[in-house]
Amino acid sequence: RKEVEQDPGPFNVPEGATVxxxxxxxxxxxxxxxxxxxxxxxxxxxxxxxYSSGNEDGRFTAQLNRASQYISLLIRDSKLSDSxxxxxxxxxxxxxxxxxxxxxxxxKP
Amino acid sequence: DGGITQSPKYLFRKEGQxxxxxxEQNLNHDAMYWYRQDPGQGLRLIYYSQIVNDxxxxxxxxxxxxxxxxKESFPLTVTSAQKNPTAFYLCASxxxxxxxxxxxxxxxxxxxxx
Numbered sequence: 001r002k003e004v005e006q007d008p009g010p011f012n013v014p015e016g017a018t019v020x021x022x023x024x025x026x027x028x029x030x031x032x033x034x035x036x037x038x039x040x041x042x043x044x045x046x047x048x049x050x051y052s053s054g055n056e057d058g059r060f061t062a063q064l065n066r067a068s069q070y071i072s073l074l075i076r077d078s079k080l081s082d083s084x085x086x087x088x089x090x091x092x093x094x095x096x097x098x099x100x101x102x103x104x105x106x107x108k109p
Numbered sequence: 110d111g112g113i114t115q116s117p118k119y120l121f122r123k124e125g126q127x128x129x130x131x132x133e134q135n136l137n138h139d140a141m142y143w144y145r146q147d148p149g150q151g152l153r154l155i156y157y158s159q160i161v162n163d164x165x166x167x168x169x170x171x172x173x174x175x176x177x178x179x180k181e182s183f184p185l186t187v188t189s190a191q192k193n194p195t196a197f198y199l200c201a202s203x204x205x206x207x208x209x210x211x212x213x214x215x216x217x218x219x220x221x222x223x
Binding site: 004008034041042043044045046049087095096097098099100101102 | 140142144149150151152153154157159167197199203205210211212213214215216217219
């Protein structure tokens with residue numbers, strides 16, 4: 001079993017739709033959690049950190065459930081520009097990050 | 110502008126040759142990382158360095174070597190011992206190796222071994 005698992009998708013949604021991605025992790029001692037966005041053939045860029053209390057940034061909401069060991073990303077009112085691969089990242093207290101394989105989102109007109 | 114630079118963007122090498130990928134940062138970050146990404150997959154950690162003159166193996170270090178002689182620079186050498194070196198190589202840095210610090214990535218180098 002992989003340390004960090006994501007549904008690879010692809011998720012194909014129309015503009016304006018709401019879409020949610022989940023990510024599960026196996027190491028209960030994990031300390032920090034992040035969502036990165038990666039466009040085709042580009043480097044990953046930080047989308048948002050994920051906090052236990054949940055956090056929101058515009059149309060994006062991230063949640064952490066430590067008891068069930070999963071994090072989620074919700075995108076509301078999808079835009080064409082949201083099309084990308086979304087990477088879940090889990091970090092331990094030694095500073096080492098583990099990346100999921102990514103979930104691909106395509107938003108269509 | 111502060112950031113991370115990687116060069117070259119594309120690199121072609123013949124099988125059996127060693128090749129060194131450059132990574133430089135002017136963010137004054139202590140920690141630096143090298144990842145490899147294959148098509149349809151996430152990033153896998155090759156090596157990381159938390160401080161100058163120190164580095165640790167990641168999950169897939171075999172066939173690779175690094176050095177950290179300066180805070181700003183963390184070059185990666187892909188040796189002929191690496192069995193399948195064709196991949197997208199990404200360098201990253203973070204202010205400190207603490208768990209809460211986010212990583213910032215360079216634009217990557219696409220290595221193709223012919």
